[in-house]
Amino acid sequence: MLALQILIDGFAISALYALGATGFTLIFGVSGVLNLSHGAIMVAAAVAAWAAASVFQLDSYSGALVGVAVAALLSLATYFTVVQPIQRSNKIPNEEKEIFVLTATLLWGIMIQEAIAYFFTNNAKTVLPIIEGVVNIVGVRTPKNELFTAAVCCLVIGLLWVLVNRTRTGKVVLAASMNPRGVTILGFELTNVYIVVWAIYGVLAGIAGVLLGMFLGVSSYSVGPLTASAFSIVVLGGLGSVSGSLIAAFVVGYLETFTAYMISPAYRSIPALLLLVIVMYIRPQGLLGRR
């Protein structure tokens, strides 16, 4: 029964990690940007969904939508106010732009975090679950919303796959991640591709944030750990590789859940971090890395 419990719990958390990390790795794959404001955008989505429901009295669906919309807007704001000006700057040498973007998104994330703490306090908030109640799965009492979370994550990741592989926009995005110059030669404006990718990223991060807010709850303190976990999942899976991130998300999710149940919740994140160090030693490009 404990094994089943770990299986169910681990799946939900892994699916959530996968969703969060997919957008993160997509942006890196297409535009080479490591967005360290990731955790802040997720938390902002959850807090916005909470505020919409409990301050403005919206129902849980509308609240969740508000959360996702806020994340999408914040994501575009990140691109236009933080990332694009650095990429276009003549004053910053090209080889230093990556590190500038890294620092700028980190600071941007801290600004969002502090703003959340200022306006909504640093106490944790939880998003109203869309489905209440529990089901009994062979003796394991599981909240229905946990199953819902896992289902939505899988569905959204599936939709993303269809979008990238089966639609024209998706194919351009895919092409841009392989050869940006080629895409420009074919007559596509690279900036437009980036805007599409940041919008997709915002929606993914928003959904992940809102679901996390329902499943476990978030506070402004969650910003750092969320960015760190997305970052380590993406590095483990191979920077820029979406399928690598998916596998890594499940490895990390299950490793954490297993540790929490079998050893102690206090050591939850340690084995995953050790694994990351080991992978860095023997396979620096990550599990499915391209470089």
Added chain:
Amino acid sequence: MTPITHRRTAWSLILLGATALGLSLSGAAQAADPIKIGVIAEAQSIAGASIPQAAQMAADEINAKGGVDGRQIQIVAYDNHSSSADSVRAFQRAVNEDKVHAVIASYISEVVLALMPWAARLKTPFITPGAASNEITRAIHENYDKNKYTFHGYLTSAALALSVCDAAKELLVEGKKMKSAVIMSEDAAWTKPLDIGYQECLPKIGLKVLDHIRFSPDTTDFTPIFNKIEAAKPDVIITGISHVGVQPTVQWKNQQVPIPMFGISSQATNSTFGKDTNNAADGVLYQGVSGPGVAVTPKSVPFAENFKKKFGNYPSYAGYTSYDDVYMFADAIKRAGSTDADKMVAAMEKTDWEGTIGRIQFYGKEDKFTHGLKYGKGLLTGLMLQWQDGRQIAVWPKEVAKSALKFPSFIKFSAN
């Protein structure tokens, strides 16, 4: 007039105004220097945000009645961002630059323990409105001459454990025929003595301790913890949580853990806790020294209502004590007839003040909990409150209880 003369006129007016203001200020200062109280608190957390607000309220009330021997009380507030390092810097600035006469600071034990040596070095009377660790009073007891400047304005963890056990005896053992418990505490300075207290007093009142779980305050997923607790089949979960609160409560409800939670849950004392948890808090029992609508003393309800009128929400537990602390400092300064630190400390030790949380006296130099609040009937006993239908309702002791215990439907009483 040309723009230049315009600007000149404006400047001379400003200068004139500033001079007049300066003159009037210095005139007032000559009449009576204000008494300055530094307030260092966690402005971003609900528990901490009430501390400077309540202190300001107390100061305004005292000032409106003419101050202390004609001296106005001035509150100087600092945000410590929940950090010990920031708190120490704020303390130094408060004493060395802003020249405060006393300091009220923080609800976090770790922060208070970091400030104590500075209260000693800078010889500045200092009180915490909300920290709980026994280490605070122990340090005062063991090194009185050095640490006597610190006062512990909230119940020590040992007293908190006693208060929880006193309530559990009547409500759970006698009321619900419960026999066993699991202790669930976050790993922090304040819960070490709390857990020792729990382990001593729970068996005495008839609750067998089946398991004792300490978890990291960074924990976000409580499923494994609740699982382990459920496996032990206790009648009740006795809590010791403050840094966490919303998350375990919401997950307790979402997972429909069929065991009631009872004990210290500092975040549950906030009036916003119901909203923060989307009313998952219903059924949670928590120890408090105050609560909306609970007339612990005649001062409790008017303070809470005025606070709400002014700031839009009820004060956190540390708001009540911070309000009392300003009055106690004012009272001590009046009795000492001076803001001299040693005279203030001597006067504070003789405090006998009816505040919003009860009758406040401090344990003396020879007592184990030197400068801690005296616990007991007629002084402070604390309350047990429960979240019911989105509201905080007093359920213990009988004198102030407004309702019987009420639990959500997923709670099962195995003992009944």
